[in-house]
Amino acid sequence: MGRRRSWFERLVTSGGLEAALAAGLAALSVILGWSTGEPVGVVLDVAMYGVAVLTIRWPRAAALALGVLLCAYSFAPQPWVELGQYAPLLAVVGAGVRGTPRLRTVMAVGYLAVYVVLQFQDYPDRVLQASLVWLTLVALCWLIGSALHGYDQVQRELRTAALNEQRLQLARGLHDTVARTLTRVALQAREASASGDVSALDDVADGVTRAASELRWVLNLLREPDPDAQLAAASGSIAEAVQEVTGRLQESGHQFSATIEGDPAAVPEQVSGVVVLAIEEAVANLERHSEPSEPSALVLSVSDGELELVVMNGVAADAHPGSAGLGLLGVRERLSAVGGELEAGKEGTQWLTRLRVPLGPARSG
Numbered sequence: 001m002g003r004r005r006s007w008f009e010r011l012v013t014s015g016g017l018e019a020a021l022a023a024g025l026a027a028l029s030v031i032l033g034w035s036t037g038e039p040v041g042v043v044l045d046v047a048m049y050g051v052a053v054l055t056i057r058w059p060r061a062a063a064l065a066l067g068v069l070l071c072a073y074s075f076a077p078q079p080w081v082e083l084g085q086y087a088p089l090l091a092v093v094g095a096g097v098r099g100t101p102r103l104r105t106v107m108a109v110g111y112l113a114v115y116v117v118l119q120f121q122d123y124p125d126r127v128l129q130a131s132l133v134w135l136t137l138v139a140l141c142w143l144i145g146s147a148l149h150g151y152d153q154v155q156r157e158l159r160t161a162a163l164n165e166q167r168l169q170l171a172r173g174l175h176d177t178v179a180r181t182l183t184r185v186a187l188q189a190r191e192a193s194a195s196g197d198v199s200a201l202d203d204v205a206d207g208v209t210r211a212a213s214e215l216r217w218v219l220n221l222l223r224e225p226d227p228d229a230q231l232a233a234a235s236g237s238i239a240e241a242v243q244e245v246t247g248r249l250q251e252s253g254h255q256f257s258a259t260i261e262g263d264p265a266a267v268p269e270q271v272s273g274v275v276v277l278a279i280e281e282a283v284a285n286l287e288r289h290s291e292p293s294e295p296s297a298l299v300l301s302v303s304d305g306e307l308e309l310v311v312m313n314g315v316a317a318d319a320h321p322g323s324a325g326l327g328l329l330g331v332r333e334r335l336s337a338v339g340g341e342l343e344a345g346k347e348g349t350q351w352l353t354r355l356r357v358p359l360g361p362a363r364s365g
Contacts, residue, residue: 046084047084052066092107094145112138239260242258242279246258341356
């Protein structure tokens with residue numbers, strides 16, 4: 001499932017964090033400033049925070065206005081609380097969050113210059129120390145803005161990756177269910193048409209029913225995505241899958257044989273599901289591209305450290321079955337997730353599909 005944006009992400013990217021801080025500081029300025037009996041100072045402080053919020057919507061114009069208002073503090077009498085001087089720091093943070101480095105640099109340098117000038121009035125005997133304090137505050141707000149921007153970028157990348165994985169999951173599911181079933185139905189329909197056997201249409205009808213059921217599964221996946229649903233098409237164990245494809249191919253007249261060495265039940269469930277899908281894909285390609293009269297075979301070997309599967313069938317000299325197919329691509333992606341690899345290609349007049357998957361210590365079935 002794609003990742004949803006958290007309330008904190010929405011608060012940061014929308015400017016809500018700056019607005020909330022500005023409102024809080026403005027309220028504090030009103031409370032403290034009003035007690036001094038200097039309403040003009042309170043108005044200036046509130047105006048500073050109001051303009052700082054406007055930098056979210058109109059960054060350049062509001063940033064300039066904020067600088068002008070900051071200069072007005074050079075005329076402030078001593079009793080003023082002057083909390084509004086901190087408003088430009090919020091604008092620096094916001095510029096960093098929104099990823100506008102040039103504007104942030106201009107703001108930071110310009111505001112810092114005004115801060116230094118103001119220290120000659122407020123702290124004439126400690127101008128350097130006071131200026132260093134403001135420099136530290138500006139640098140800290142710069143870093144906070146960069147950190148929040150980086151956090152937002154990482155979250156965007158995670159959401160994009162999650163959506164891409166969901167898209168691939170759905171593509172694999174459609175191929176491994178509906179597309180594969182409809183391909184088999186098409187083959188059965190052509191065979192029924194060629195033989196004139198009306199009873200063979202029952203298999204076609206069964207295939208269409210299965211395709212409809214698989215399509216409903218995919219639609220349910222769209223409604224409620226499940227990271228584990230990509231293996232839903234892989235029903236049963238490896239041994240059952242080999243038995244099922246062997247019976248199906250032999251019933252359709254293929255000269256097919258299957259050999260199993262070792263114990264497939266010892267294969268971990270996660271790997272087993274991928275292998276079942278790989279078997280189904282290899283056999284589907286075999287059905288599409290090989291002649292029933294030509295020998296074909298499946299060899300499965302399970303040892304303590306590795307599972308190896310080979311499916312071989314004859315192909316025409318100019319055929320390239322599955323060389324760039326979506327099915328084999330999906331199998332490769334699934335195998336990669338469990339540390340396996342797939343090779344598929346022509347060797348002489350044979351097409352070989354070979355996969356290897358590393359296994360942990362064997363488990364008794």
